[in-house]
Amino acid sequence: MKMKKKSYALFLVLLLAMSTFLAACGGGGNDSKEKAGSGGKGSDKSDNVLNLTETQDIPSMDSALATDTVSFTTLNSTMEGLYRLGKNDEAVDGMADGDPQISEDGKTWTFKLRDAKWSNGEPVTANDFVFAWRKALDPNTAAEYAYIMYDIKNAQAVNEGKMKPEELGVKAVDDKTLEVQLQNPVPYFKELLTFGTFLPQNEKYVKEQGDKYGLEANTTLYNGPFTLDQWKHEDKFVLKKNPEYWDADTVKLNQINTKIVKDTQTDVNLFESGDADLIKLSSEFVDKYRENEGFFTVKESSIFFIRMNQTKSEWLKNVDARKAIAMGFDKKGITDVLLNNGSVVADFFVPEEFAKGPDGKDFRESGDKYLKTNLKEAKKHWEAAKKALGQDTVTLELLNYDDDLSKKVGEYIKEQLEKNLDGLTINLKQQPFKQKLDLETKMDYQLSLGGWGADYLDPMTYLDMYVTGGAHNQQGFSNKEYDKLIQEGKTTLLLEPEKRWEALVKAEKILLEDEAAIAPMYQRSRAYLSNPKLEGVLFHKVGPERSYKWAEFK
The missing domain is CATH 3.10.105.10 (Dipeptide-binding Protein; Domain 3)
Structure with missing residues (x-):
């Protein structure tokens, strides 16, 4: 949901008008470490710890069940699909290593996966996508967003219980090759794959966790820029840089602390004391902070x-x-x-x-x-x-x-x-x-x-x-x-x-x-106040609200 597009994306919009339906680990950590990043206005933020607030807790970290902005934004930081949203909402490489190979009829897309690992050290494989997509479409999962996958061959029939999940038009040719069959040519399919429902899941780990998967920090596995290190429901959640992430050198933030805050006065107090680096402003504070160096609207x-x-x-x-x-x-x-x-x-x-x-x-x-x-x-x-x-x-x-x-x-x-x-x-x-x-x-x-x-x-x-x-x-x-x-x-x-x-x-x-x-x-x-030293946060017009992969304090 947010921000602008470049010329190629405008061309994509025209394609969209002519195309088929797309469809809108571990525990640990301690309070002293979290506090180290706040530092107040005088802090140089050299530890690159970002402090945020959110009005609501995360409903689900299971990509097959997520339906809301808070979940998708957190998944966007901790998970990665074949592609992710970059600047101007363009699809940039994620688990896919380069552009897909597309058949002449536009219905067969073949993706090569890079060498990447889950946060438990296991490799990310093509089967992780096959498993996750079948799971999302399985009627027993009751995924509200299953319909967004209906461009894939047999997806709707699988979701309606008319075919078995194994009949879905997606297969692992080998550990690093994923082949996807589409119902009809879909020129924008690469962009669609940035959406959270298309994220992979590690079959062995998910089955081990059973009904607990995605409900706690230590019952979820990650392959994105960060891992969910702490999750104290209705209080806070803490992300830490994922050392197993394939592009970890690009990630400058070491930690992201998000406090659940229901009222803007508390947000403002946290910002003023240096304990929050990016907050949303409600109406009564907009005029007061409009001239602030860190004020902007989206x-x-x-x-x-x-x-x-x-x-x-x-x-x-x-x-x-x-x-x-x-x-x-x-x-x-x-x-x-x-x-x-x-x-x-x-x-x-x-x-x-x-x-x-x-x-x-x-x-x-x-x-x-x-x-x-x-x-x-x-x-x-x-x-x-x-x-x-x-x-x-x-x-x-x-x-x-x-x-x-x-x-x-x-x-x-x-x-x-x-x-x-x-x-x-x-x-x-x-x-x-x-x-x-x-x-x-x-x-x-x-x-x-x-x-x-x-x-x-x-x-x-x-x-x-x-x-x-x-x-x-x-x-x-x-x-x-x-x-x-x-x-x-x-x-x-x-x-x-x-x-x-x-x-x-x-x-x-x-x-x-x-x-x-x-x-x-x-x-x-939305009106925001941001720490002037904070750069590289991407605001999105579709999908997750924000991306922090490229964020840092300068």
């Missing part, structure tokens, strides 16, 4: 919205009620007051400055604005819903994250909707990050404040979320015309990019204007 591709679960409330099955909720609160109060960090009102689902069509124009120039704040219309729809349901009052529960900013946004939404929609009561339910994701996956909620960041550079990474029965359609939305447009956008229209683009624009209109399946709120920007 416009992301993340969209935040209200999920409306049609399976848990008769009211939310009613399209007028959904439209009333979507139009019944002032979005600018969120962006301009609660956030104050460059975030913009989202009357859309596919973000601004994200994907360009075959005409070279941004998707938002083709798409319209939908569900804009309109209290008069919201009240009309609300009264229509009351009449249809034969009720004058309703209480709905709003599921939310438990960090400071999310709480404020939740309280604001509650105040706005209760004031503007007569007879509506909103009860707030704050949950830790992992528990909230679990409740959404189980569809055990009514309303929920959600967010989505891009997995690849195409509008489909947002729009295919809401096909009937989709893994991320966790709210029971279904529309046959919408499903048809998305399916055509992945298949029959791939060689007709203009018509494909039109289909995706129409699909977004159905999702929002016609059905009000979700209530979009804002496209996020």
Whole structure:
């Protein structure tokens, strides 16, 4: 999710518009060592220890089960696939040693693996990829991101239980040669392989750990720039430089300490004392630190919205009620007051400055604005819903994250909707990050404040979320015309990019204007404070939020 692209990547975007579906160890350590890197503003940071904060704990270190930014960003530091994201979000060599060999029909990709080791000293082999990919697609794994692998031959059939995992179009020719068969030619497959679901796993180690794999620092194996050395749940996690990493000479940071902090005041205090080197600022601190040497903002591709679960409330099955909720609160109060960090009102689902069509124009120039704040219309729809349901009052529960900013946004939404929609009561339910994701996956909620960041550079990474029965359609939305447009956008229209683009624009209109399946709120920007000596942190527009492989203090 984040940042800009170079010219070759812009060319990739055009390919994306014409192409098929992509799909958005050990323990130890001690407090004295962790503290050594903080040093305050006067520290020269010569020990190259980076101190960070995060509002949420890591939900999972199992790449087959990860679904969130915190997990993918941590996996990005501790694991490595065939390729990883480099500057400008380009795919750079990881476990693959150079570019793949591609057959004339574009369906067979052969990768040569470099000599690399896991953190326990065992070699990384082609079978590590075969095992991990089969595991992600095995229906018994129930991986939400399995669909992102559907470009591989037989992947969907395996995931649906119609074929055995052994029939997946991937095989280890030998320890250092991986062959992948695709359903159709996919020009951007190399870039897709940077996504976290495509990471390898050591079969012997994973089977030894069983259900514990990925749940603790010492039940996970690493092949990336860092290892997860400590993981004290809901408190902190500590990464240490991985001496077994093939490119360890490039890695300058010796340690990364991440403290779980729920409120920005604590973040700021840690930064001021020198105990944090990179923090996110909430609205009340932006103006104070705007002139600070380390202040900067990043416009992301993340969209935040209200999920409306049609399976848990008769009211939310009613399209007028959904439209009333979507139009019944002032979005600018969120962006301009609660956030104050460059975030913009989202009357859309596919973000601004994200994907360009075959005409070279941004998707938002083709798409319209939908569900804009309109209290008069919201009240009309609300009264229509009351009449249809034969009720004058309703209480709905709003599921939310438990960090400071999310709480404020939740309280604001509650105040706005209760004031503007007569007879509506909103009860707030704050949950830790992992528990909230679990409740959404189980569809055990009514309303929920959600967010989505891009997995690849195409509008489909947002729009295919809401096909009937989709893994991320966790709210029971279904529309046959919408499903048809998305399916055509992945298949029959791939060689007709203009018509494909039109289909995706129409699909977004159905999702929002016609059905009000979700209530979009804002496209996020983030305001940061950074230690001026810190360089080389990469902010990504897709996939993991940041990369620290090239970071260092100068």
